[in-house]
Amino acid sequence: MFGPKTYADEDLAREAMEAIRWPNGPVCHHCESKKYYATKKVGRYRCANSKCRKDFTVTTGTVMERSHIPLRKWVEGFAIMCESKKGVSSLQLQRHLKISYKAAWFMSHRIREAMREGGMTPPPMLGGGGKIVEADETYFGKPEEVYVSPQRKGRPFLKGHKKRNSRPIVSLVERGGRIRSFHVASADQDVVTNIVRENINHETRLHTDESRLYARMSEEVAKHETVRHAIKEYARGDVTTNSVEGFFGIFKRGMRGVYQHCKEKHLHRYLAEFDFRYNHRVAMGVGDGVRALLAIRGAEGKRLTYRQAH
Ligand SMILES: [Zn+2]
Missing domain, CATH: 3.30.420.10 (Ribonuclease H-like superfamily/Ribonuclease H)
Structure with missing residues (x-):
């Protein structure tokens, strides 16, 4: 789904994110309409529902909304945090992605929020069936x-x-x-x-x-x-x-x-x-790439404001 090429190219990164969030094409975050117009800005869509007409992008309504960090760095950030066995410090993210410490700190907390169970749907009960x-x-x-x-x-x-x-x-x-x-x-x-x-x-x-x-x-x-x-x-x-x-x-x-x-x-x-x-450990049949994909999917419906991140 993504690798070094995606980490270097903003358009490829956006396309990868779009494919993960919208496997069947863009969906309006505000009204869930599947009809949209392209705008002059690549990656920005305008809802075609006459009652809505709002603009949206692949990050609207996710933990990445309103972030100034380029998408290619977000994709790589997700990959790094999902490949690590023990965790990744903000300092490591800062060095690796060449962003400020503050940006790395925000990114890591937002990715953690994306990893949190729940969000759009409540997680299923544990156990059952004599487990x-x-x-x-x-x-x-x-x-x-x-x-x-x-x-x-x-x-x-x-x-x-x-x-x-x-x-x-x-x-x-x-x-x-x-x-x-x-x-x-x-x-x-x-x-x-x-x-x-x-x-x-x-x-x-x-x-x-x-x-x-x-x-x-x-x-x-x-x-x-x-x-x-x-x-x-x-x-x-x-x-x-x-x-x-x-x-x-x-x-x-x-x-x-x-x-x-x-x-x-x-x-x-x-x-x-x-x-x-x-x-999502390997023993559960989940590889690094799939793990990152699941984390990015979890970014939806979990907007994190500046205040909450502190
Ligand atoms: Zn809409």
């Missing part, structure tokens, strides 16, 4: 706001509150299948129960550790089985949480290696990136 889903929680990052107790006269209260102050992540992984991760304000029983209810098909076997967070899970799924990490039990028959723990390992190593500085408000985007990579 196994593993659920687990982890904590990542340093606290940004230290809890200060009024009784302690302004001295930060940290001891024993590490978990409270770092950032909880809850992930659900289908055994041999897809993952879905959540950055939550706090990982408590209600939060975790809601995530399971909204994302896992009832006809699922759920595997977790013995944490009290999962105490009410038997009401949410066909069968809830636990491994008891407290007595060093990591697998009992096919009951294990190894897949989800493996993902946490990949996520944390990647974040430490490439993204040293991650503000809490951006954590969900990095999670979306790691989820995307996991969901």
Whole structure:
């Protein structure tokens, strides 16, 4: 679909983007009309629906809208971020694409947004049909706001509150299948129960550790089985949480290696990136080119304003 030639030629890049977004020809973003006029500007179309008549391009209504970065650099940016196994820093993008650091930073966050599940259509439930889903929680990052107790006269209260102050992540992984991760304000029983209810098909076997967070899970799924990490039990028959723990390992190593500085408000985007990579891994039959194509498709319906990107 694209390669070095596309990265060097703006018209080829635009045509590649158009072929991905509109396999059957341009469609008006505003009213979905398939009838359009060409305008004097290449790549700009005018809707032929007399009630609409608005102009649109291949980036209208996507994370690339109103960006001044040339399309050929966007295409290459998508390819670089989708080929990488561990992630790509803004600095690497800046050097490789010869754009400013600020532009690279915006681009990488917009591409992460494109990688996020959902957008135009809600993602399907995980599990079902007796499949196994593993659920687990982890904590990542340093606290940004230290809890200060009024009784302690302004001295930060940290001891024993590490978990409270770092950032909880809850992930659900289908055994041999897809993952879905959540950055939550706090990982408590209600939060975790809601995530399971909204994302896992009832006809699922759920595997977790013995944490009290999962105490009410038997009401949410066909069968809830636990491994008891407290007595060093990591697998009992096919009951294990190894897949989800493996993902946490990949996520944390990647974040430490490439993204040293991650503000809490951006954590969900990095999670979306790691989820995307996991969901479109080679073992799932997805090659580099197809992965980039899927990410570009995900750019639609997810406009990201300047303010949101910050
Ligand atoms: Zn229209």
